[in-house]
Amino acid sequence: MSTDASPDTSSSSSIVDDAKRFGTPTEATPLADDDHQRELIAQAVDKVRDTTPLAQSFTNFVTINLVANAQLAAGGTAAMSYLPDDIIDTAAIAKATYINVGTLLPFFKDALGNIARSLHAAQHPWVLDPVAAGIGRTRSAILWAFRSAPPTIVRGNASEIIALAGIWDLNVPSAGAHADTTRPAGVEAVDDVDSARDAAVIMARYLRGYAPNHRAAVAVSGATDLVTDGDTVYRLPGGSEMMTKITGAGCSLGGVTATYLAVTDPLTAALTASALYNRASEEAERASHGPGSFQTAFLDALWNTTAQTVSQSPITAEAV
Numbered sequence: 001m002s003t004d005a006s007p008d009t010s011s012s013s014s015i016v017d018d019a020k021r022f023g024t025p026t027e028a029t030p031l032a033d034d035d036h037q038r039e040l041i042a043q044a045v046d047k048v049r050d051t052t053p054l055a056q057s058f059t060n061f062v063t064i065n066l067v068a069n070a071q072l073a074a075g076g077t078a079a080m081s082y083l084p085d086d087i088i089d090t091a092a093i094a095k096a097t098y099i100n101v102g103t104l105l106p107f108f109k110d111a112l113g114n115i116a117r118s119l120h121a122a123q124h125p126w127v128l129d130p131v132a133a134g135i136g137r138t139r140s141a142i143l144w145a146f147r148s149a150p151p152t153i154v155r156g157n158a159s160e161i162i163a164l165a166g167i168w169d170l171n172v173p174s175a176g177a178h179a180d181t182t183r184p185a186g187v188e189a190v191d192d193v194d195s196a197r198d199a200a201v202i203m204a205r206y207l208r209g210y211a212p213n214h215r216a217a218v219a220v221s222g223a224t225d226l227v228t229d230g231d232t233v234y235r236l237p238g239g240s241e242m243m244t245k246i247t248g249a250g251c252s253l254g255g256v257t258a259t260y261l262a263v264t265d266p267l268t269a270a271l272t273a274s275a276l277y278n279r280a281s282e283e284a285e286r287a288s289h290g291p292g293s294f295q296t297a298f299l300d301a302l303w304n305t306t307a308q309t310v311s312q313s314p315i316t317a318e319a320v
């Protein structure tokens with residue numbers, strides 16, 4: 001257990017060096033059917049269903065019910081709280097925590113930074129959903145406070161990942177190319193997933209300097225999801241556009257990512273949640289007639305999609 005909030009830079013190159021390393025992308029190739037990563041994904045799906053791990057959440061008021069129900073449907077258990085001492089106490093029994101900054105209140109300003117520092121001191125893994133990053137000075141101050149006690153996984157849409165990299169001053173080389181067009185649009189993305197690729201890679205390298213076992217991940221959701229541990233960029237196509245017609249698809253994806261983080265490493269947790277969501281939303285679209293029945297069918301599909309189907313999802317990998 002460490003109480004030192006300094007990053008261990010021995011396992012990650014500096015942000016400036018990282019910036020110089022962009023510009024020579026290798027080709028993305030399909031992950032082989034027998035790739036070990038697929039085995040880890042299947043194990044994560046089964047382990048959650050076998051062990052019902054608790055992942056606790058501090059999440060927004062709009063979608064809190066869907067987050068808890070999605071965690072249960074994936075096989076985990078849920079506990080929601082906004083009390084800092086609750087969250088610290090529960091971190092001792094939960095294997096992972098989810099923090100979503102969608103609907104903050106002024107008095108959370110200092111509380112959330114303190115919670116993050118406690119989680120970091122306990123080497124407790126957590127997932128951040130930086131909802132609406134870039135909007136409002138109070139939210140930006142809270143996200144800034146996470147910079148020195150960062151999460152194990154950041155999961156957001158492309159605009160949120162780009163905005164958070166800016167708030168954290170991560171020096172993303174391609175950020176200038178989007179300077180005129182990148183702006184927060186409330187809780188919805190206005191950027192393509194791939195425009196957040198460099199920000200995601202640099203952020204993952206930053207996070208792992210602080211992370212338990214130096215392992216961290218960043219997940220960018222959209223039509224094709226992008227997941228990276230800072231060394232490899234994975235892309236997961238598919239899913240359903242109906243996910244954009246219910247509120248909380250992204251929030252609950254963050255919660256389910258925390259459920260998997262309770263049983264596996266950050267990269268596998270992010271890949272498993274993304275692949276499960278893609279397959280389950282495809283099934284839900286087939287079984288439903290509109291947003292209301294889609295949400296119900298989606299929870300059923302989270303419950304019923306097999307580990308084999310999740311782990312054999314289409315995934316490409318690109319070394320960076």
Ligand SMILES: Nc1ncnc2c1ncn2[C@@H]1O[C@H](COP(=O)(O)OP(=O)(O)OP(=O)(O)O)[C@@H](O)[C@H]1O
Nearest residue numbers: 157187221222223239240241243248249250251277
């Ligand atoms: N056009 C699309 N086609 C297929 N799947 C999509 C599409 N857009 C989003 N998704 C899926 O929806 C889920 C949520 O991703 P999204 O990018 O909408 O998150 P978000 O913007 O944080 O959502 P919210 O904040 O509304 O909860 C992910 O599983 C993602 O793969």
Ligand SMILES: Cc1ncsc1CCO
Nearest residue numbers: 060062102103131187248
């Ligand atoms: C609609 C909405 N507003 C704040 S959080 C939230 C849920 C989607 O992120």
Ligand SMILES: [Mg+2]
Nearest residue numbers: 131187250251
């Ligand atoms: Mg969101």
